[in-house]
Amino acid sequence: MCCTVSYFMLTRATLLYVINRNITFSLPADLVRQAKIYAAERETTVNALVRELLQEKVNGELRARAAAERVLRVAERGPYSDVNPASIRREELHERR
Numbered sequence: 001m002c003c004t005v006s007y008f009m010l011t012r013a014t015l016l017y018v019i020n021r022n023i024t025f026s027l028p029a030d031l032v033r034q035a036k037i038y039a040a041e042r043e044t045t046v047n048a049l050v051r052e053l054l055q056e057k058v059n060g061e062l063r064a065r066a067a068a069e070r071v072l073r074v075a076e077r078g079p080y081s082d083v084n085p086a087s088i089r090r091e092e093l094h095e096r097r
Contacts (some may be wrong), residue, residue: 025050 027035035046 032046035049039049041048
């Protein structure tokens, strides 16, 4: 019993330090064939394509959440500005950029 627990704990601890993990997908054969052709035409691998697509998806979701949080913070303050209108010069308002 003690050896089984120790093996389990060692295996679990080891997995925490593994940077890359292998996973298995079940995909239609035609899609796999097309993905291999697509990857070969771009001198890359299907693995690299999947990694890139997943990263784009995750990053896009994180950016969308951050933007939504910024909008909510602005909404909580209301449409008001902290800037004193008297401090704005007419020239600054009409400055050409």
